Amino acid sequence: MPKKFDAIVVGAGMAGLAAAYKMSSEGLSVVVIERGDYPGAKNVMGGVLYRSMMEELIPEFWKEAPLQRPVVEQRFWMLDKQSVVTSGYKDESWAEEPYNCFTVFRGEFDRWFAKKCEEKGALIINETLVESCIVDDGKVIGVQTNRPEGDLYANVVVLADGVNSLLGKQLGFHREWEPQQVALAVMEELKLPEEVIEDRFNLEPGMGTTIELFGQGTMGMVGTAFIYTNKQHISIGVGALLSQIREKQVQPYQLLENLKQHPAVRPLVRGAEPVEYYAHLIPEGGYNSIPKLVSDGVVVVGDAAQLVNGIHREGSNMAMTSGRLAAEAVIHACNMGHFDRDALSSYENELNNSFVIKDLEKYKDASHLLESNPRYFNNYIPTANMALREMLTVDGVSKKQKQKKLTKSILGKNGLFTLGKDIYQMWKAVR
Numbered sequence: 001m002p003k004k005f006d007a008i009v010v011g012a013g014m015a016g017l018a019a020a021y022k023m024s025s026e027g028l029s030v031v032v033i034e035r036g037d038y039p040g041a042k043n044v045m046g047g048v049l050y051r052s053m054m055e056e057l058i059p060e061f062w063k064e065a066p067l068q069r070p071v072v073e074q075r076f077w078m079l080d081k082q083s084v085v086t087s088g089y090k091d092e093s094w095a096e097e098p099y100n101c102f103t104v105f106r107g108e109f110d111r112w113f114a115k116k117c118e119e120k121g122a123l124i125i126n127e128t129l130v131e132s133c134i135v136d137d138g139k140v141i142g143v144q145t146n147r148p149e150g151d152l153y154a155n156v157v158v159l160a161d162g163v164n165s166l167l168g169k170q171l172g173f174h175r176e177w178e179p180q181q182v183a184l185a186v187m188e189e190l191k192l193p194e195e196v197i198e199d200r201f202n203l204e205p206g207m208g209t210t211i212e213l214f215g216q217g218t219m220g221m222v223g224t225a226f227i228y229t230n231k232q233h234i235s236i237g238v239g240a241l242l243s244q245i246r247e248k249q250v251q252p253y254q255l256l257e258n259l260k261q262h263p264a265v266r267p268l269v270r271g272a273e274p275v276e277y278y279a280h281l282i283p284e285g286g287y288n289s290i291p292k293l294v295s296d297g298v299v300v301v302g303d304a305a306q307l308v309n310g311i312h313r314e315g316s317n318m319a320m321t322s323g324r325l326a327a328e329a330v331i332h333a334c335n336m337g338h339f340d341r342d343a344l345s346s347y348e349n350e351l352n353n354s355f356v357i358k359d360l361e362k363y364k365d366a367s368h369l370l371e372s373n374p375r376y377f378n379n380y381i382p383t384a385n386m387a388l389r390e391m392l393t394v395d396g397v398s399k400k401q402k403q404k405k406l407t408k409s410i411l412g413k414n415g416l417f418t419l420g421k422d423i424y425q426m427w428k429a430v431r
């Protein structure tokens with residue numbers, strides 16, 4: 001095995017594989033180092049995979065990739081203790097080309113994606129931990145692994161080592177993430193027959209749905225819960241900011257049990273057999289937490305760069321896009337024969353011009369606002385449930401009278417000024 005490559009990619013997740021695929025397609029010598037037994041073994045996702053970003057790498061990938069169901073419906077549920085306010089959008093044309101998104105199992109998908117990288121010439125090394133980057137005169141020139149004589153050298157190292165990114169921390173790109181910069185998510189795969197899933201979720205054969213749940217789904221903490229349909233499994237999970245989990249001293253498994261017991265969720269998961277349990281961190285710091293992305297001989301992509309849009313549940317697409325853009329910068333640097341910060345800076349420029357940074361910038365204040373103002377999750381969601389319950393309960397009280405009572409109750413709890421301020425601040429944070 002050659003010890004010097006054009007590029008070393010650390011981590012065979014969405015970001016690392018996207019970078020490896022692009023670089024090896026252009027003829028660069030690429031090695032991907034993965035600590036798991038195989039690509040995807042350690043990777044966790046709800047998991048909705050977006051067609052458009054994957055297709056920029058592999059056209060018509062859906063014809064051969066291991067996918068679960070094309071998603072035709074996205075539902076949004078606001079849970080109170082016993083009740084739920086629902087909304088959503090369904091369009092069966094999403095079950096046809098060009099598709100919008102699919103549910104996937106990362107264990108299967110990443111393995112397939114890694115095979116595609118190998119077909120392009122990339123070398124994938126599993127069961128190998130990168131312990132540190134080798135730095136010479138301020139420039140990253142390779143990596144040290146836990147294998148005997150396991151040092152490898154390259155012109156560029158792509159750090160795609162996921163949310164913890166110990167390597168980024170070692171290089172001083174970021175500090176230890178604060179508990180409010182990451183969410184802890186737990187999820188289960190529940191097995192059910194295909195037809196039962198389709199009946200329970202009101203789906204045509206083969207089609208899929210996603211449900212995002214707020215409010216009681218996270219016991220009022222800032223975060224979301226989710227239920228996604230796969231072929232013969234339901235993925236159910238819940239994630240909340242680590243700072244809030246710590247403050248409320250909730251055990252993660254309690255969050256999931258609480259969700260599964262909710263009257264709106266219980267019938268969906270009844271009788272299902274748990275087959276997998278996962279726990280993982282999600283970067284939630286957004287725009288304000290993005291670390292240094294480029295330095296001499298090194299670029300950072302995906303979760304390692306905090307590129308997740310928690311509001312829209314988008315992470316895999318940002319990982320793939322950042323991986324692809326980083327690869328293009330490395331290809332450009334190879335053509336020039338320079339690998340310093342300036343030569344690789346087109347990655348940062350292209351990322352800034354892409355939806356990735358634009359979307360993260362748009363929501364840069366949202367997470368902090370939700371965390372600092374508990375009324376959004378703890379007052380307004382129960383209020384929406386209460387208002388609908390009141391208006392939909394037919395009990396001989398006139399609607400006008402109900403409306404009056406509701407207005408009094410809402411304003412009594414929050415006051416007109418607070419309500420107005422909260423609406424304005426939320427509008428400012430998401431406009």
Ligand SMILES: Cc1cc2nc3c(=O)[nH]c(=O)nc-3n(C[C@H](O)[C@H](O)[C@H](O)COP(=O)(O)OP(=O)(O)OC[C@H]3O[C@@H](n4cnc5c(N)ncnc54)[C@H](O)[C@@H]3O)c2cc1C
Binds near residue numbers: 034036048281304314
């Ligand atoms: C519960 C949950 C649900 C989610 N749902 C969705 C969703 O529905 N849709 C969506 O788009 N996103 C979702 N996300 C986010 C999405 O999973 C991530 O944004 C995406 O996986 C990031 O890809 P990545 O390649 O940057 O990191 P990862 O996929 O985490 O890959 C990092 C890889 O690096 C390897 N690694 C780490 N350190 C080392 C080392 N030192 N040496 C060697 N290998 C190393 C790891 O084993 C891993 O394979 C979800 C995340 C979670 C936790």
